[in-house]
Amino acid sequence: MKVRESGMPDEPVWSSFFEPEMVLKAMLVDEHIDDLCEIGCGYGTFTLPAARIIGGELFGFDIEAAMVAVVNQKLLAGRISNVRLAVRDVLKLTTGLESASIDYVMLFNLLHHDKPEELFGEAFRVLKQHGRLGILHWRSDIATPRGPDLSIRPSPERILQLFDNNQFAVEKPTFFIGKYHYGMVLQKQ
Ligand SMILES: C[S@@+](CC[C@H](N)C(=O)[O-])C[C@H]1O[C@@H](n2cnc3c(N)ncnc32)[C@H](O)[C@@H]1O
Structure with a gap:
């Protein structure tokens, strides 16, 4: 299921x-990160720069084949070889990555999903202990030129309520x- 207004x-x-x-x-994506998972890579705005920073592999997913094709083209052009992309509905199928195998999960501009806790659950599963979950989103307190409807944007306070301490x-x-x-930035306990 595609995240609404994504x-x-x-x-x-x-x-x-x-x-x-x-x-x-x-967002604390640095050279100490080994493997990274990005859910909803879109145009690869963060995929390519993150792949250049980390020490290991970047596993990127998007439900839209056109997005994955665009990013694959950019990877070829940029001669970046540490990225594995898949067309995949992560909500329906999970990422398929091994549990406790990843150092950083990027959930960027995606948490307006009506059940964001589903995405937290998958992030928790794939992260190693002390791995990081980076959440980036459109502000919910001001109108912005793009982004999902204000009514469905999660506030930071709401996100903090939703994840399990x-x-x-x-x-x-x-x-x-x-x-x-x-x-x-959250850290898996
Ligand atoms: C608003 S874009 C953000 C892209 C990127 N994270 C960024 O910040 O530049 C959200 C992306 O998530 C993808 N997406 C939506 N639902 C998804 C799902 N169930 N599984 C995988 N990707 C999904 C969309 O196709 C879209 O490319």
Whole structure:
């Protein structure tokens, strides 16, 4: 099942909202990360820069074949060889990755799903102990030029209520990124 309102505008419009390297640094994606999982890779806005930073492999998933094709083209052009992409409905099928095998899960601009806890569950399963879950989303407190309807955007407070404190602790509390987004980084307990 595709996450509601998770379609993308044209790529130049989408890209104009982010400085990916700055975002990844703020989200604690660094060279100490070995393997990383990205759910909903979209145009690869964060996929390629993250793949250049991490030490291991990046496993990326998107329900849209067109998105995966676009990112695969960019990987070829950029000669990036540590990314494995799959067209996959992660909500229906999970990622299929081995449990406790991943150091970082990126859930970027996807948590307006009506049951975000389903995505937390999969992140928890695949992460190693002390692995990180990075959450980036459109701010829920202001109107923005793009993004899902304000009524379905999760606030940071709502996200903190939804995750299980026995599963995740806050490593980096909520902070604003750019004009329109917030981030937080959780750590698997
Ligand atoms: C709003 S875009 C964000 C893309 C990227 N994370 C970013 O921040 O640039 C959300 C992406 O998630 C994908 N998506 C939606 N539902 C999904 C599902 N059930 N399984 C895998 N991908 C999904 C969409 O096709 C879309 O490309």
